[in-house]
Structures are given as C-alpha cells and as structure tokens.
Amino acid sequence: MANFSKSNVPQFSVEVYQNEYLPEGGREVNAIVTVSATGGGTIGSAVAAPHLYSPGQGPSAAVAIMVDCSGSMDYPPTKMRNARDATAAAIDTLRDGVHFAVIDGTHVAREVYPGGGRLAVADSATRDQARQALRKLSAGGGTAIGTWLKLADRLLASADVAIRHGILLTDGRNEHESPEDLKAALDACAGRFTCDARGVGTDWEVKEVTQIASALLGTADIVADPAALAADFTQMMESAMGKEVADVALRLWTPVGTQIKFVKQVAPTVEELTARRTESGPRAGDYPTGSWGDESRDYHVCVEVPSAALGQEMLAARVSLVIPQPDGSAQNLGAQGLVKAVWTDDMVASTSINPQVAHYTGQAELAQVIQQGLDARKAGDMDGATAKLGRAVQLASASGNADTAKLLAKVVDVVDAATGTVRLKAKVTEADEMTLETRSTKTVRVKK
C-alpha cells in the first residue's frame, strides 16, 4: 500500500560540531553545523523512498535560461554557436512536465521561446520547437543583466510550481545599466527564484557573476573555453532537476543577550549569510539557503553569549530548518541541532579547538586571502599580493584543498607550500586568474 501522506520533501538532518567548553569569562561560541538532505525521491532514491510520482517525474519546476546575445558573443563566432548548443543541451536535460523558457539577453531582454509571457511545458514537441527557436539567436546589442533577471522572474512567476530556477550566461560586463540597477533587480528577485550564473570567455566581470549567484543562491563558475559550455549547461540542468524543495531557511534561535557574530555557509562554497537574516520570532531569525536536492552543506555559526559562572551550561543557539510560508508561519523540517556553551576551569578542555571549526576557519580565510591577493595584484601591490597568495598556498596545502592549490599554482610559482613561500608568475593568463577568483570560495570538507 502506497503511503500517500508522504510528501516529497527530503529528510533533513542536522549535526553540530563544536567545542562547547569555554574558559571563565569566555563568550565566543563557534560551531560547524552540517545539514544533510536525503531521500527526497527524485534522484537515486526511487527504490528507497517510494513516492507519489511516476518514474521520471519530480516536483513541479520551472526553469528560465538566459543567454547573453550581446554583440561580443560573435567574437569569436564559435561563442554564439556554443551558447546555442549548450542551451539546446540544457533543454534536452529537462524532465518532462517542467515549465521552461529561453530568454535572449542584450541591453533588453527578449523572449525567444515560447514567447507571449508564458512558459512552455517540456515534452518532445516543445523541446523540438525550442531548439528551432534557438536558431534565431544572433549576437547584437549591449548587456543589461538586470532586465534579463526581471523578465525571468515574471515568466517563472506565471507558473505555480515548487521549484523556480534560472540559468544565466554572460560573456561581458554589465555595461548598459548601472550597478545599482543590477542590485535592485537582484534584490527584487532574491527569494523568488534561484539562479546559476556562468561567465564564458574572459571579458566578463568576476564580481558581477559571483554577485548574481550569491544573491540568488546559485553557483557561479567560469567557462573559459566556449566549447565546454554544453557539458556545463547539462550538468547545471541536472543539478536543477535534482532539487526537491525550495526556499529552505536555516533558522537560528539564540537566547536573550546573545549576539550573532556571523553565520556563513562554508561548504561546498563560502557564502556569507549574516546580513541576510529575516527575523522570524522572538530571538529567532531565518537565513535563506535556497533549494535542496540530495546534498549536504556545512554552516559556520559564531555567537557571543553572556558570560556565566564556571560550571554553568547554556544553550547558545538552536539550529533548525524551516520553509517560511507567505502568511508568516513556517513549515518545520523536523531536524534541529543544539549549540551549547559550558564554562569550565579545565584548561585542556576550554583551549582545544574543534577540528571542524579549525578547518572551516582556514577555508574561509583561504577564500579571503585569494580575493585580497588578486585585488592587490590588480592594484599593482606585488608585495601584498605575494604575501596573501603565499598564505593561500599554505592554507590550501595544509587543508588538502587540491583544486584550489592547482589553480593557485597557475598564478604563483610555489617555492615551499608548507611555509607559504611563493613568487608571483610574471605572466598569468586572464583565464587562469579569473578561474582562481571565481572558484576561490570553493571549499573541501574536513577529512574524517
């Protein structure tokens, strides 16, 4: 007998890693919170968790693909062709029944398919029509990404679906609108849909692309070689199709007198969330995390609690996962973790640092020093750049972040990784530098 009351929301679990022991007078509590979602029922779990959907179906979803069609996409002409092919590949990856649209982005946004302010529903016929429509894509015009996002938002809102997602491709700077316009568009779209952003080639601005992905809780990456676009788009769409629940928020309850120093996602990428808090009740606030499929993410929570006497124990924070509802209530996803503080005069206990906290503190610093090092390099401060990137090499090597270490090795010559002794390379390709900058926030998990 099928269990019809089971919804397709995955099971969330929360684990807390911390050293709860504080010395006398200690106030700062650090914890790594690992959130895992499993068994939602679309990807790889059809056997384990039988659910309502027939095979091949998942939660209702809508996807908008925004393709940069500015004039620069024709230089070289393969870029436009590759973008077209990549979009077609992404459309092929769409699950039947998913709503979708393709947007042609220049200094204005235009609907390519299906048009008329609607979304198409994926099946073999609409996929064919969409591929036909892609042929009409041609380069010419400027770049105003805010307008693309606003159109995507309008289209995505027209369907009543559980998951809304955008895929955005750009090859140039956002020149035809002010940064404020883009910021306003992002603010308007935040929480309404999630969006992955990709920069193709090397003429785009890393901070713009990462800003879009960060605001819309998606991924950012560089596709330096246009030929790699199709694979990347397919992978992005697969990941979007794997999402099972949208608008999940990390809810943090803290006791009276507690100050939240920061909340950030630290795996798979570093993402500062502190300022994105929405108050959700007495002493509680929600931090957006976007859509979840079968995946696991880590968060670093740092709170300052009022000091208490030796021997006291208190709850410094309670972490849970909720889906805020429009009426102000919230659906609780059932999992919670407790962050504690215990004051002790045992120095051994209070001075030890939890390995997870230490690891992610290092990963966050790694992302920061890469950014600072590249900024210094651009500003011509070669000593500053060498120091920061040297520290980055040291951190990447110590924490086993091999991917980042490889990217760093394309920008600096490593003399001694353990001490962080490096020399700046005289000649660095723009693609290598941009790849490092875009991927600087990628972290590795702690080795267990």
Added chain:
Amino acid sequence: MSQMPQPTALTKCPICEWPLASDDRFCGACGHDLSAVPAPPADQPTITMNGTAGDAPDEATPVDWPVASEPSTDTPAPLVRPADIPGTDSGGGDLPGPGRGVRFDRHPEPDEYPLAAPLPPDPRTAEPATPPAGTKVCVACRAGRVDRDGYCENCGHAQPRERDHMELELGAVAAVSDRGLRHHRNEDAFAISSTALPDGSPAVVAIVCDGVSSATRPDDASLAAARAAGETLLESLPRGTHPQQAMHDAIVAASTAVNALAEEPETAAEHAPHQNAPACTIVGSVVTPSLLVVGWVGDSRAYWVPVDRSAPPARLTEDDSWAAQMVSAGLMSEAEAYADQRAHAITGWLGADAYELEPHTASFKPDRPGVVVVCTDGLWNYAEAAEDMAEAVPLDAALRPLHCAQVLVGRALDGGGHDNVTVAVLPFPAPPQGAGSA
C-alpha cells in the same frame, strides 16, 4: 511550534481524481495547484497526521501564538511577586503610597522585537497568562519556560539535572551528592543499602565513586561502578562471604562495569575534547555489628569519627595518588606533597585504561561506637586531616546520618565547592534493622 501549511482538505484531485494526502499542495499526478481550490466550507480537519507533536496546545484556540501568550515579563505565576510582600523602607517603616505601589524590576534588556500583538496585560492586575500546569520556569532567569531539551526558552540556561543534587537515607545509612559550584555536571555517584548477614545481624553498605573528568563519560562511569559494587555486595553478604572478600569482589565487579562502557558506541560518539576510556574512583564501606570494612581504588576516602570525641579519629584509606606515593616513599613531607600541583593526579582508578587493578581493602574492629564518613575529594579537600573531618562531623552524626551528610556537603560548598561533593555516613556498629527493611 508552528502548524503545517494549511492543508487542503481534499481527498482527491478535482481535476484528475488522484488520491491526495492532507498536506499536498499540488496534485502528484497532474500538478494541479490544490491551494487554488477553496477548501470545503465545513469543518476543516485539524488533526496533525504527522508525528511531530506540537507544544501541547491544550487551549481550544486554533492557532498557537507562543509569542503573544507567553508572559514576556519576569513574573511566572507560581512565584511570590514583590507586590505580595509588604515592603518596608530602609528604616523599617511602612512604605508611603498605596499598598500596591511596588514596581517590578524588569530585566535590563530592552524589548528586542516590537511585537504587533497588544501589550501583555499588566501583571499586577491580571493574572499573567498562567503557564499551563506542568510548565517549568527557568531557574536562572525566572522568566522563560523550559523547552523539551531542558534549556530555557529565554536565556538558554540549562536546567538543574537530577544528579546535580541527590540525597538518600536508608535506615541507618545516608548519602548526599552535589554538583558543587564549579563543575557543570555531577560526575560523582553513590549507592547505599542495608542487608543482613546469614546469622541475621545487619550489614550496612555505602559505595561512593568519583568520575575522572579528563575521561569520556565520567558520570556514566561512576554511576555504573557504584551500582555494580552495591549490587555485588547485596548479593554476596547474605550468602556469608566475608565482608572484606565481598568488598574486594565488589570493586572487581565495579571495574568490569566501567570497562564495559569503553566498548559502547556512545563513548566514541560523544564529541568530548579528549577521548579516554571512561574511568572513576571508588570507595566503599561495609559496617556490621562487630566489623568495619573499607575498600577503595583511587583518591576517594573513608574516615572514622568516634562518637566520643575524646578518642582520636582516623583516616581509613590510603590514596592512590601522586602525593600519597611521594609521602609513603619518604620523598616528601605530607605538606609539601599536597602543595604540589601534581598532588591530585591519581595513580589508580577503575577503567579500561587502568594499568592494573589493585583493589585495596581493610578491615577494622573498632572498640567504640562512631561513624564512617565515605567521601570524594570534593569534601576532603576542605577537611583533609582526620581531626578536621571529625570537627566538621556533627556530634549527633550516628543518630542523624542524613543530617551529617548534608552538613558535610554544605561545608564543601562553603569552602568553594570546586569539585563535585559526595558523602555517605554509616554509623558503627550497624544498628539492628528496623521492621520491614529487608
């Protein structure tokens, strides 16, 4: 806490007739948006079908608004409020003005969130929204309710646990255990009981254990050891085993019980700052009408205090500690040894990582009545010498052992309560058993 999103009370999709669950927002077959369909007018089912029981909404109100209904000030119902007690001025006279003029000391922190809800009723005129029967109020801030995890919903402080303070009196023997003032949990444990020897004469048993803080799960170790030792004695004494042999066996049994903890998965699971096999000390005493037996491993102690204080008191145990070893080896004077930082490092304990289990036992035949004080270092740190201990023991200790144990724990707390304190008091000779206490 909060309710699920308002379920559509449809049993079938209006479009395709697909059967629905109560919390579906969309039809699983055709994707139809169910929230767009107005729910049937009659009787919306409010049964929660999923397992998460809410916070006992015993009121008939449909929506649980914990924010507004909570007493947001500092006056939960069962407390005596300032206004209930007639205040006096500093000279002792009546306060001027109307009798109800006492203000509340509000918590210094401002209201963090301007609530849209109406102001809570004035607690002086209206009874504060009485927390439902059984609601526990935080002992730390006196304002918040205690949630299901045992923490205050307002200030987050952990609530006292059962083991923070324990008292037990069984006929002639009594024990008191307290968390002390500096440690966050009580890692001591005790077991007391009385039984009868085969000849019908009474035997009184007390076991006290002190968990080793630097090991994992010290609280579980001490509890397991005390229980195992107590049970072993209760079994072997009535069978006629000599009390000294019985004490030896009990310590071995306690050691086995503590060793077993090391293999439990919880030991590995605890995110302790350091991972060591659970360990504890043990000291026990058996008192019969003619015999006094003590046994120990570690630095928990037993003292003999005669009723007639003109007779000398005595310490009955020899610590397994660095200081005691230094003294017995003649390398240091007692004063020097105990002043050393390493004084309290123990050289013997129960636990899977102990070098070698060497239960010490001793048997005495006191020629006069007295009491045996069995205690952890949480007490004897404040009354190390036998004379000091005897001074701290009330004169009527043999008649009121529980009172004596309370007094001794109080002495340790007054001294600073730097460690958990556990004291058991057994009068010698064991008094004949009262009726009914088998």
